[in-house]
Amino acid sequence: xxxxxxxxxxxxxxxxxxxxxxxxxxxxxxxxxxxxxxxxxxxxxxxxxxxxxxxxxxxxxxxxxxxxxxxxxxxxxxxxxxxxxxxxxxxxxxxxxxxxxxxxxxxxxxxxxxxxxxxxxxxxxxxxxxxxxxxxxxxxxxxxxxxxxxxxxxxxxxxxxxxxxxxxxxxxxxxxxxxxxxxxxxxxxxxxxxxxxxxxxxxxxxxxxxxxxxxxxxxxxxxxxxxxxxxxxxxxxxxxxxxxxxxxxxxxxxxxxxxxxxxxxxxxxxxxxxxxxxxxxxxxxxxxxxxxxxxxxxxxxxxxxxxxxxxxxxxxxxxxxxxxxxxxxxxxxxxxxxxxxxxxxxxxxxxxxxxxxxxxxxxxxxxxxxxxxxxxxxxxxxxx
Amino acid sequence: xxxxxxxxxxxxxxxxxxxxxxxxxxxxxxxxxxxxxxxxxxxxxxxxxxxxxxxxxxxxxxxxxxxxxxxxxxxxxxxxxxxxxxxxxxxxxxxxxxxxxxxxxxxxxxxxxxxxxxxxxxxxxxxxxxxxxxxxxxxxxxxxxxxxxxxxxxxxxxxxxxxxxxxxxxxxxxxxxxxxxxxxxxxxxxxxxxxxxxxxxxxxxxxxxxxxxxxxxxxxxxxxxxxxxxxxxxxxxxxxxxxxxxxxxxxxxxxxxxxxxxxxxxxxxxxxxxxxxxxxxxxxxxxxxxxxxxxxxxxxxxxxxxxxxxxxxxxxxxxxxxxxxxxxxxxxxxxxxxxxxxxxxxxxxxxxxxxxxxxxxxxxxxxxxxxxxxxxxxxxxxxxxxxxxxxxxxxxxxxxxxxxxxxxxxxxxxxxxxxxxxxxxxxxxxxxxxxxxxxxxxxxxxxxxxxxxxxxxxxxxxxxxxxxxxxxxx
Numbered sequence: 001x002x003x004x005x006x007x008x009x010x011x012x013x014x015x016x017x018x019x020x021x022x023x024x025x026x027x028x029x030x031x032x033x034x035x036x037x038x039x040x041x042x043x044x045x046x047x048x049x050x051x052x053x054x055x056x057x058x059x060x061x062x063x064x065x066x067x068x069x070x071x072x073x074x075x076x077x078x079x080x081x082x083x084x085x086x087x088x089x090x091x092x093x094x095x096x097x098x099x100x101x102x103x104x105x106x107x108x109x110x111x112x113x114x115x116x117x118x119x120x121x122x123x124x125x126x127x128x129x130x131x132x133x134x135x136x137x138x139x140x141x142x143x144x145x146x147x148x149x150x151x152x153x154x155x156x157x158x159x160x161x162x163x164x165x166x167x168x169x170x171x172x173x174x175x176x177x178x179x180x181x182x183x184x185x186x187x188x189x190x191x192x193x194x195x196x197x198x199x200x201x202x203x204x205x206x207x208x209x210x211x212x213x214x215x216x217x218x219x220x221x222x223x224x225x226x227x228x229x230x231x232x233x234x235x236x237x238x239x240x241x242x243x244x245x246x247x248x249x250x251x252x253x254x255x256x257x258x259x260x261x262x263x264x265x266x267x268x269x270x271x272x273x274x275x276x277x278x279x280x281x282x283x284x285x286x287x288x289x290x291x292x293x294x295x296x297x298x299x300x301x302x303x304x305x306x307x308x309x310x311x312x313x314x315x316x317x318x319x320x321x322x323x324x325x326x327x328x329x330x331x332x333x334x335x336x337x338x339x340x341x342x343x344x345x346x347x348x349x350x351x352x353x354x355x356x357x358x359x360x361x362x363x364x365x366x367x368x369x370x371x372x373x374x375x376x377x378x379x380x381x382x383x384x
Numbered sequence: 385x386x387x388x389x390x391x392x393x394x395x396x397x398x399x400x401x402x403x404x405x406x407x408x409x410x411x412x413x414x415x416x417x418x419x420x421x422x423x424x425x426x427x428x429x430x431x432x433x434x435x436x437x438x439x440x441x442x443x444x445x446x447x448x449x450x451x452x453x454x455x456x457x458x459x460x461x462x463x464x465x466x467x468x469x470x471x472x473x474x475x476x477x478x479x480x481x482x483x484x485x486x487x488x489x490x491x492x493x494x495x496x497x498x499x500x501x502x503x504x505x506x507x508x509x510x511x512x513x514x515x516x517x518x519x520x521x522x523x524x525x526x527x528x529x530x531x532x533x534x535x536x537x538x539x540x541x542x543x544x545x546x547x548x549x550x551x552x553x554x555x556x557x558x559x560x561x562x563x564x565x566x567x568x569x570x571x572x573x574x575x576x577x578x579x580x581x582x583x584x585x586x587x588x589x590x591x592x593x594x595x596x597x598x599x600x601x602x603x604x605x606x607x608x609x610x611x612x613x614x615x616x617x618x619x620x621x622x623x624x625x626x627x628x629x630x631x632x633x634x635x636x637x638x639x640x641x642x643x644x645x646x647x648x649x650x651x652x653x654x655x656x657x658x659x660x661x662x663x664x665x666x667x668x669x670x671x672x673x674x675x676x677x678x679x680x681x682x683x684x685x686x687x688x689x690x691x692x693x694x695x696x697x698x699x700x701x702x703x704x705x706x707x708x709x710x711x712x713x714x715x716x717x718x719x720x721x722x723x724x725x726x727x728x729x730x731x732x733x734x735x736x737x738x739x740x741x742x743x744x745x746x747x748x749x750x751x752x753x754x755x756x757x758x759x760x761x762x763x764x765x766x767x768x769x770x771x772x773x774x775x776x777x778x779x780x781x782x783x784x785x786x787x788x789x790x791x792x793x794x795x796x797x798x799x800x801x802x803x804x805x806x807x808x809x810x811x812x813x814x815x816x817x818x819x820x821x822x823x824x825x826x827x828x829x830x831x832x833x834x835x836x837x838x839x840x841x842x843x844x845x846x847x848x849x850x851x852x853x854x855x856x857x858x
Binding site for chain 1: 759851853
């Protein structure tokens with residue numbers, strides 16, 4: 001780089017600094033896609049990854065427990081809910097990781113506050129404005145040519161992409177977005193902070209709209225469920241030439257205070273079918289080996305079933321990691337059901353920020369401490 | 385969404401021409417406060433304290449001085465809604481749903497939850513209706529302000545009727561005194577349920593309310609200690625909810641009447657005493673005034689001005705009108721640098737557009753749904769901190785939802801012949817110049833507005849003005 005180029009580059013980066021975060025060097029690792037799947041409402045982890053050899057489980061769940069014979073057995077201790085059977089081959093091939101006891105200290109049982117804690121990766125007594133992915137892209141930017149940093153599908157809440165600095169897109173469906181996008185115009189951001197933000201957002205729409213392509217057709221059959229539709233949109237986005245670093249997909253309805261058995265079976269079936277379709281779609285694109293899928297939720301549910309055939313808000317839960325480069329198997333330790341806390345909930349054994357740290361450093365090579373505001377031990381979920 | 389023909393024109397009542405004259409002769413008279421406001425200052429005052437402003441509204445205020453205009457706004461506030469609320473809000477009937485000691489089947493519980501959600505949707509449509517028609521937009525803006533300050537959500541409270549009762553409480557005290565409002569909001573049944581006061585018992589305190597009352601309602605983070613919260617929680621024990629009456633109840637048996645040390649004072653405080661202890665601290669007045677500043681003046685409160693207004697606020701028994709009058713007469717409120725510096729909330733965008741164009745829809749439910757679709761679900765703020773507001777209102781999805789709404793309204797409104805469309809005999813260029821002053825807080829960013837004016841095309845003009853990025857601002 002000669003001196004003039006350097007000066008120009010410096011001036012450019014200073015301009016950007018003035019308008020918000022500095023956008024640092026682009027790691028090539030953003031060619032690797034992260035897909036977050038939110039199980040909104042708080043999925044019951046105990047009936048998802050079932051400790052079928054634990055007598056305490058059956059004692060806590062006289063009506064709701066999954067009978068040993070119905071469990072899709074993975075090891076001599078745990079198995080999957082029968083509706084998750086489609087995921088069992090991935091586990092046996094070592095491409096599905098199960099994270100046990102994922103939660104955080106001083107858990108909050110409010111849906112809203114707890115999902116905010118997960119989305120901002122904050123300690124439970126701290127309120128942060130920006131999502132953890134927003135902070136990630138502020139510390140290590142995605143390529144400018146990307147259609148967006150991330151796309152949120154199936155929810156109007158930006159979740160981990162909340163905050164001003166991320167180029168984040170919320171899509172109900174890609175066709176509708178492209179149809180509405182004609183209402184946005186690219187103008188140079190100027191004026192007061194509020195106006196500049198609006199103009200930046202208009203530019204984000206225009207840039208995404210020019211780089212999103214929904215014309216690709218897939219051989220994979222996408223299930224005609226709400227989540228199947230979300231997955232279809234996700235595959236369209238992933239197929240677009242513009243590229244994005246992450247997708248956040250939402251599957252609603254896990255707040256099963258009553259009649260849990262039927263609802264959860266339907267939702268987990270929808271999840272499993274959707275994830276298999278996602279895998280199929282991304283394999284068609286040749287991207288499955290560059291994809292890491294991670295489920296999360298605001299909390300798990302109370303181990304002891306309630307009197308309405310459901311479960312109430314709980315704390316730590318089990319989650320899945322899926323993808324072509326995932327180091328499969330069981331990770332972490334399942335919480336001890338014989339030693340519940342005073343409120344009847346389990347104590348977490350794995351901090352969700354450890355999962356985030358592993359994603360940041362081992363998937364994207366982005367230093368995690370700064371983004372997460374502390375040091376969290378990693379878990380080996382990515383094969384090296 | 386409505387069909388074009390359903391928008392009914394409310395009226396083209398005022399002598400717009402007089403305002404046009406003012407707009408062209410004294411549009412930038414900002415320094416002299418005794419003179420008449422002129423169209424630009426009048427629209428600024430009305431849009432900041434209400435929901436948009438129509439040409440007729442602007443014409444009514446343009447001839448007033450700042451002081452007279454502010455006095456008129458404050459004098460026009462009221463404690464009751466203009467439109468009667470839905471019948472289910474009647475506090476005389478027993479609360480629906482599972483009573484203590486009754487068992488509910490899963491189906492009954494589902495039906496109850498569904499019915500409460502339905503009533504809440506009805507409540508949203510009613511409130512939007514009230515905001516569209518009220519004679520005092522400032523009353524509704526302050527009611528909404530307190531809803532986003534003393535946050536409760538129907539998603540936790542469940543009973544739509546209790547959400548209405550809280551809304552009525554906020555309206556009654558919207559511009560009354562903050563001490564009365566704070567005590568009443570603290571014992572409001574929806575609040576007692578939302579912040580778990582019902583679970584706060586002697587020997588097993590729940591700190592939720594004690595924490596939020598200091599952090600979010602009065603002092604702000606860092607202006608108290610964890611010990612203050614623990615002790616205050618003990619003082620609030622025994623505050624509960626009487627399910628049978630649907631009302632607040634104090635249960636002496638559950639109250640901890642031992643001594644508590646709060647802010648360094650040791651005494652047998654009860655909950656009301658703690659609230660008064662908080663209000664004795666100057667930080668409380670500053671905290672509320674700074675929040676009002678961000679709502680009405682600019683995103684960045686000026687410390688010295690906040691201090692000035694906060695002193696008046698405290699010295700006048702926490703009279704909210706005193707605080708508001710002080711803020712609206714601060715030079716910063718009128719400063720050119722603060723024009724268009726705030727983002728319209730979804731409610732302001734939707735209601736303000738209807739009021740600005742002077743049109744009234746026959747049914748407001750679709751408009752309430754539009755507000756929800758832009759991520760402001762009334763009676764269900766996302767968490768106890770409320771809607772973060774400001775730039776957070778705008779992301780790619782909400783911006784497109786806002787623009788799509790505006791495009792549809794523009795299409796429908798022009799067909800229904802709103803005041804923006806000049807009448808035969810009008811001086812069209814002057815009329816459109818006035819209309820731009822009324823609709824936009826800043827010069828438009830896109831060239832479309834000027835083009836539509838050059839073409840003297842009111843149809844294009846309304847669309848261009850509503851879709852210009854500066855229309856998102858107030």
